[in-house]
Amino acid sequence: METHDAGRPDSIARRLERAIQKGQFAPGSRLPSERDLAQRWQASRSIVREGISMLVAKGLLSRRHGSGTYVNAPSDHFGAEVWADMSRRYPDLPADFFEFRHMLECRAAELAAERHDAGDRKRLQAAQAAVDAAFRGGDRELQMRTDIAFHHAIAEATHNPVFAYLMISLHKLLHDHMQLTLAGTTPRSEVFRHVVAQHRRLLDSILARDAVEAGRAAAAHIDFVRVRMNHLPPRRPMTAAPSGTRG
Amino acid sequence: METHDAGRPDSIARRLERAIQKGQFAPGSRLPSERDLAQRWQASRSIVREGISMLVAKGLLSRRHGSGTYVNAPSDHFGAEVWADMSRRYPDLPADFFEFRHMLECRAAELAAERHDAGDRKRLQAAQAAVDAAFRGGDRELQMRTDIAFHHAIAEATHNPVFAYLMISLHKLLHDHMQLTLAGTTPRSEVFRHVVAQHRRLLDSILARDAVEAGRAAAAHIDFVRVRMNHLPPRRPMTAAPSGTRG
DNA sequence: ATCGTAGAGTGGTTGGACCACCTTGGGAGT
DNA sequence: ACTCCCAAGGTGGTCCAACCACTCTACGAT
Numbered sequence: 001m002e003t004h005d006a007g008r009p010d011s012i013a014r015r016l017e018r019a020i021q022k023g024q025f026a027p028g029s030r031l032p033s034e035r036d037l038a039q040r041w042q043a044s045r046s047i048v049r050e051g052i053s054m055l056v057a058k059g060l061l062s063r064r065h066g067s068g069t070y071v072n073a074p075s076d077h078f079g080a081e082v083w084a085d086m087s088r089r090y091p092d093l094p095a096d097f098f099e100f101r102h103m104l105e106c107r108a109a110e111l112a113a114e115r116h117d118a119g120d121r122k123r124l125q126a127a128q129a130a131v132d133a134a135f136r137g138g139d140r141e142l143q144m145r146t147d148i149a150f151h152h153a154i155a156e157a158t159h160n161p162v163f164a165y166l167m168i169s170l171h172k173l174l175h176d177h178m179q180l181t182l183a184g185t186t187p188r189s190e191v192f193r194h195v196v197a198q199h200r201r202l203l204d205s206i207l208a209r210d211a212v213e214a215g216r217a218a219a220a221h222i223d224f225v226r227v228r229m230n231h232l233p234p235r236r237p238m239t240a241a242p243s244g245t246r247g
Numbered sequence: 248m249e250t251h252d253a254g255r256p257d258s259i260a261r262r263l264e265r266a267i268q269k270g271q272f273a274p275g276s277r278l279p280s281e282r283d284l285a286q287r288w289q290a291s292r293s294i295v296r297e298g299i300s301m302l303v304a305k306g307l308l309s310r311r312h313g314s315g316t317y318v319n320a321p322s323d324h325f326g327a328e329v330w331a332d333m334s335r336r337y338p339d340l341p342a343d344f345f346e347f348r349h350m351l352e353c354r355a356a357e358l359a360a361e362r363h364d365a366g367d368r369k370r371l372q373a374a375q376a377a378v379d380a381a382f383r384g385g386d387r388e389l390q391m392r393t394d395i396a397f398h399h400a401i402a403e404a405t406h407n408p409v410f411a412y413l414m415i416s417l418h419k420l421l422h423d424h425m426q427l428t429l430a431g432t433t434p435r436s437e438v439f440r441h442v443v444a445q446h447r448r449l450l451d452s453i454l455a456r457d458a459v460e461a462g463r464a465a466a467a468h469i470d471f472v473r474v475r476m477n478h479l480p481p482r483r484p485m486t487a488a489p490s491g492t493r494g
Numbered sequence: 495a496t497c498g499t500a501g502a503g504t505g506g507t508t509g510g511a512c513c514a515c516c517t518t519g520g521g522a523g524t
Numbered sequence: 525a526c527t528c529c530c531a532a533g534g535t536g537g538t539c540c541a542a543c544c545a546c547t548c549t550a551c552g553a554t
Contacts (some may be wrong), residue, residue: 277526277535280534280535280536281535281536282535282536296536296537310535310536310537311535311536312535312536312537313534313535313536313537314534314535314536315534315535316536317538442549
């Protein structure tokens with residue numbers, strides 16, 4: 001009796017996924033053709049095809065008609081589709097997203113301050129340096145990419161996959177959104193200087209393991225980004241006094 | 248020229264989804280057979296099948312071999328699969344989930360305290376009454392269902408779909424997990440009394456619009472649940488002083 | 495050296511057949 | 525009249541072989 005069964009789509013999908021995770025198929029590379037995989041694994045092309053479809057739906061693979069099936073980079077299948085159907089359901093809720101992001105980034109900053117290790121320190125500093133360099137230059141796309149990478153580094157320094165997953169997927173969503181909103185604006189260098197300064201403050205407090213200050217710095221940063229980039233008013237009616245580190 | 252194109256799987260998926268959202272196929276009901284839909288829409292069965300597969304992947308539909316394809320209730324496709332692949336990637340991370348949940352429930356309680364309206368008040372009180380009744384009885388399943396419904400009511404009182412979405416999907420995941428961990432335990436009535444008391448405190452502070460107290464009550468509740476139900480130590484190393492309302 | 499294009503390879507689609515499974519209803523046995 | 529069983533029909537699941545639509549590339553004409 002075979003352990004694999006090899007004939008069911010989900011079995012194919014699992015096998016493929018394992019092969020990808022084991023590095024057998026590198027990110028960005030092309031998979032063998034459907035016909036090839038079918039013959040190799042003694043399954044019909046239909047089954048292989050459906051198995052691949054599952055991984056496409058999960059964002060692990062991409063198909064290109066006439067060209068082939070390609071392995072996505074990990075950051076690609078890291079969740080953007082989580083929010084996709086939600087934002088389809090609720091046409092525009094950027095304010096709600098920012099509210100959520102506010103909470104997420106604050107807490108992540110606190111956790112990163114408490115838990116980061118030597119490797120995290122190095123990655124955080126490198127990411128910060130990259131942001132600095134990008135903002136000295138004029139490449140808008142690069143600025144956003146490095147900015148997101150910086151926040152990714154924080155996310156990973158939390159050592160909590162749930163936070164990392166949500167932050168990264170959220171940034172991907174917001175990245176697309178930002179590209180649209182920033183498309184026609186002029187590069188306001190003083191805004192960018194503010195962003196860099198806020199990153200500095202955030203990074204310093206994390207590295208100093210000052211969780212409270214890190215949370216405040218993250219809050220300030222997100223508030224600034226929301227107001228300057230998207231011209232959105234804060235959602236909270238602010239009935240009570242600002243609570244704890246999130247003021 | 249046709250607006251629909253009708254021949255591509257994603258077109259079929261969209262059409263089907265729209266039909267479901269318009270109530271043409273009620274939740275729980277059975278879809279027409281693949282062969283039927285194919286003939287009706289002038290598409291090959293394979294295409295219809297692949298379109299259905301997409302909606303199955305999104306959790307909108309379920310297939311039952313030999314029986315039919317069924318429309319899932321909205322709460323079913325409300326996100327559980329978001330976490331599914333993550334928990335597959337990281338075998339057991341209940342502590343991480345609880346950490347996230349801690350943050351989420353605290354903030355949701357705060358927002359609910361600030362934003363709830365008359366309708367929310369009624370729903371919250373009804374949900375609380377249902378929990379009370381369930382915990383006086385002995386039905387474990389009912390207790391969990393009403394408990395989750397109570398937290399849903401809070402989630403909806405935030406008036407932020409992002410919070411609602413994540414809380415509901417997270418509860419679904421934890422519900423499955425709880426069923427496993429609670430399966431063999433004896434019903435400890437004093438534990439249940441604590442839970443009811445904590446709900447009471449949480450509800451009262453929300454209805455009093457005391458965001459800070461609501462956040463604290465939620466924190467206490469989640470901590471209690473984590474310790475008593477799952478015997479998990481808190482994840483945070485607690486290097487710094489407990490920060491703000493989350494202590 | 496450059497450009498165009500034919501051909502090969504890839505994913506996408508088709509139709510039909512068959513398999514595995516579930517549901518149902520009517521007939522056999524009580 | 526009631527119960528039980530199972531055969532038939534319907535459903536999703538799989539397979540195959542061919543063809544379509546698209547992309548890439550290497551070869552040949554210019």
